[in-house]
Every structure is written in structure tokens, then in C-alpha cells.
């Protein structure tokens with residue numbers, strides 16, 4: 001009442017003075033906190049409320065922003081994006097963060113983040129889960145499903161089937177003689193491979209087909225794919241919703257809630273993204289329900305499919321052949337519920353699409369720029385397949401393609417797809433020679449770590465042969481393609497299967513040349529680096 005009376009006597013000038021005093025106090029408080037912070041490190045100077053957002057927007061790319069900060073400020077610096085972030089660029093400094101121990105205090109990737117909660121992601125699934133009990137539980141089932149040998153067989157099987165489908169589209173669009181003669185055999189490799197990995201991860205995780213390659217084919221020319229249009233459109237809608245989520249989720253991590261809730265343009269965008277993610281959840285929920293029904297209607301003595309969804313639904317039920325009694329000493333007697341399953345599926349889609357699609361795109365770019373590497377790779381592929389360019393690839397081929405594996409590692413070393421990883425400390429600790437309180441946010445800058453001069457000979461040289469030297473093993477923390485510790489990527493085996501098999505299937509049969517050899521690789525990066533376009537020309541190999 002008294003407060004109301006106080007404001008009711010205000011005229012416009014009083015309001016302005018009030019706002020002025022409030023802002024001055026806020027700015028004074030902000031800089032008091034800034035100048036009295038623990039371990040002041042070099043880094044770009046932050047602004048109240050926005051932190052270093054303006055410097056970040058200047059580059060509009062996290063990888064470039066961090067590379068430039070490292071050049072300017074050295075191997076350890078700080079940035080303010082949402083919160084204070086300590087960025088580590090020396091392999092030795094990340095050792096404790098990635099130590100594989102259940103006692104590690106670096107099991108959290110993020111603290112509670114209001115933005116991710118608004119998206120319904122906090123405390124759920126695997127990737128962004130800060131609730132360690134629930135993360136362990138989910139991860140256990142995820143790993144069990146994805147590392148099962150039958151799952152790997154399925155992965156190789158589907159790589160072959162979906163590659164045949166991809167070839168069918170390419171044959172019609174780009175490989176006809178007259179098209180090649182007229183130089184029209186040009187395609188966006190990154191867009192096609194993104195659709196491929198998307199269809200792959202969906203069928204492997206849900207056991208249901210998605211038709212995003214068909215959707216892309218349908219918009220390339222007049223001819224339509226054989227699959228019914230409504231199913232294709234449905235897949236398209238789903239993949240577009242996912243893309244939208246991935247491209248914009250940073251708004252919920254890097255922007256302070258105030259900006260998201262009150263700045264008009266940002267607010268409507270944030271609301272739209274929340275609706276978008278809910279539509280994805282609805283879609284996954286429908287798939288989960290359908291599968292539950294199918295499993296219920298399958299007699300106990302009949303085998304079930306080997307996709308991840310079936311595994312996580314049946315885990316800890318009488319249908320589970322690997323019944324797990326404990327995880328970390330805690331009894332596990334209940335099966336996963338629908339929300340847990342939804343987020344496990346969601347994380348598999350997030351983890352398994354863009355990473356693999358971009359990796360194969362970067363590989364293609366690097367191979368095109370290194371004819372000596374291409375020659376050796378083709379020699380290996382031809383040796384393994386004995387010149388047969390059509391038979392399906394097998395698990396034993398996969399194990400014999402060692403030079404292809406070396407190329408993958410070297411491409412990731414010089415151009416990591418996961419350019420940045422995060423860890424949030426739960427206890428005070430010494431890192432990089434400083435004592436930090438609990439609740440410090442660390443970032444591992446894979447881009448600079450992978451080229452650190454103390455650990456790599458000729459770090460800027462693209463040289464897959466370094467991986468072929470007998471007994472070569474890099475210093476553990478100087479190569480973090482899949483991260484490390486207990487939060488290491490659980491999809492790494494699947495990723496290598498997909499990448500090696502795809503390289504073999506693509507390059508044993510096709511010449512894939514860049515349209516513009518002088519153009520740099522077009523990328524954009526936040527936590528992962530994505531290729532925005534890679535135009536290539538395809539034709540059958542001679």
C-alpha cells in the first residue's frame with residue numbers, strides 16, 4: 001500500500017530517475033562482482049546482462065570466437081556467455097575433467113539451466129542431464145542397447161540398405177550420361193548425407209523407417225520417390241523440427257532468461273521453439289506407445305527386433321535377456337517409463353545425426369584436397385573388396401579398413417566435429433594451476449587441444465599416416481574426438497561403423513570431386529561444427 005502510494009505520486013522524470021538509479025546500481029554490482037571474482041583470467045571484457053554476447057555475435061561462430069580468444073589470451077581464458085566459462089586449451093589441463101572414475105567430481109556437463117528446463121530437457125535423458133542418478137540409469141540402458149553385437153549387425157545391414165536407396169536417387173538425378181555431359185551432376189553432399197544419417201539413426205533407434213532422403217529427392221526434380229507422399233512429408237516435418245531445435249537450442253543456454261522472456265523478438269522466437277520441441281516429444285511418444293503395443297502383442301517365445309527402442313522398453317522386464325540387477329550398487333528393478341524413454345530416443349537423434357553427417361562431409365572435403373591420401377585410401381578399399389564395387393559391406397570389411405579409420409581420426413583432429421565439451425565441477429579443485437570453487441563451468445576447446453604443439457608433430461599438417469605408425473597412441477587427452485571419462489560418447493562404436501562403411505561404399509564406386517577446390521569448407525559452430533553446404537560432382541569411378 002505504502003509502496004503504491006509512493007509510486008502514485010511519480011511523474012515521468014521520477015520514473016526515469018528511478019530507472020537510472022536502478023541501472024547504475026545493477027552495473028555497479030555487476031562490475032563489483034566482476035572485479036572481485038576468483039582467479040581473474042584474461043578474456044574479452046564483459047558487459048552487464050550481455051556478458052560477451054556481442055563479441056560472440058561478431059564472429060557468429062563459437063569455434064572462431066574461441067580460436068581467436070586463445071590466440072589473444074593464451075591457453076586458459078574466460079568468457080561470459082550466460083555464465084562465466086573457463087576455457088581450457090592445454091591437454092594436461094583437461095586430464096582431471098575427463099578421468100574415467102565414478103568418484104570423479106566432473107560427471108556433470110551443465111548445472112541446472114533454466115532455459116533447458118523451459119524446453120523440458122533438464123534432468124532427463126543423457127546428454128544434458130544434470131541429475132546424476134537419473135543420468136546413470138538412462139545411460140546404462142542406452143549403452144546396453146547400442147553396444148549389443150546384434151545392434152552393430154543391424155547398423156551394418158542398414159548402412160547397406162540405405163546406401164542402396166541413396167544410390168537409387170543419385171542414379172536418377174545425377175548419374176545419367178547426358179546429365180554428366182552437361183555438367184549437371186552437382187549435388188550438396190552435406191544435405192544428402194544429413195538425410196542419410198537421419199534415416200539411419202531413426203531406423204536403428206526406433207525400428208521405424210523415416211524417409212527424409214526420399215523427401216529431399218522429391219524436391220530436387222519432377223520425379224517423386226516410390227514411398228507414399230504423406231509418409232515422406234511426415235518424415236520431412238519431423239526432421240525439420242529437429243533441425244530447428246538443434247540450430248536454436250543455444251538461445252536457451254547462452255541468453256539470460258530476462259532477454260528470452262522480455263525482449264519482444266527473442267520472446268516470440270523462444271516460445272515458437274518451445275512449441276517446436278513439444279511437437280517432437282509428441283511424435284516420439286506416439287512411436288513409444290505403438291512399440292509398447294507391438295511388444296505386448298508378441299508372444300514371449302517370439303523374438304523381438306534389435307532396435308534401441310525395443311531394448312529400452314523391455315529392459316528390466318521378463319523380456320530382457322540381460323537383466324541388470326544393480327548400477328553403481330543401487331538396485332534396478334523397475335523398467336524405464338515413457339518419459340525416460342522419450343528422452344533417451346531424443347538424445348540418440350541429437351547425438352547420432354549431425355555428428356556423423358558432418359564428419360563424412362569433412363572427410364570428403366579433406367580427401368578431395370589430398371590426392372595422395374585419396375590414392376592410398378582407394379588402394380585399401382580396392383584391396384579389401386577385391387575390386388567388387390557392388391557387394392554389401394560386411395563386419396569383417398569394416399575391421400580391415402584401417403587406413404579409412406586413420407583418415408577419420410586425422411580429419412577429426414584437424415577439424416573436430418565436436419569442437420567444444422563442457423564440465424561443471426561439484427567440489428572445489430585445482431585445475432590448470434588455479435584453485436576453483438565448486439560450481440565452476442569449464443570448457444574443453446577440442447580445436448586447439450587437437451593441434452597443441454607440445455603433443456603433435458607438425459600439428460597443422462593433415463597426415464593420416466601418423467595414425468598408421470606401429471604402436472602409435474597419442475597422449476590420451478590430446479585427442480578427444482569422443483570426449484572422455486564416464487561421459488564419453490556412448491555412440492562412438494556406431495559412429496565408426498557408419499563412417500568407415502560409408503567411406504568404403506561411396507569411394508569404391510564413385511568419384512566425388514569438389515565443385516570449387518578453392519572454396520573453404522563452409523561451416524558454422526556452437527557445440528558442434530556443422531557444414532552448411534558442400535557442392536560436389538559425382539560420377540562412376542573408372
Ligand code: HEM
Pocket residue numbers: 109126127128139201347348349351352353355356359417418421422480481482483484485486487488489490491492494495
Ligand atoms: C562422429 C560421430 C560422433 C562424434 C564425433 C561424437 C562426439 C561426442 C562427444 C565429444 C561427446 C561428449 C563427450 C564428453 O563430454 O566427454 C558425445 C556425447 C554423446 N554422444 Fe556422441 N558423437 C558421435 C556420434 C554419436 C552417435 C552415433 C550417438 C548415438 C546414437 C551419440 C550419442 C551421444 C550421447 C547420448 C552423448 C552424451 C553422453 C553422456 O552425456 O553421458 N554420439 N559425443
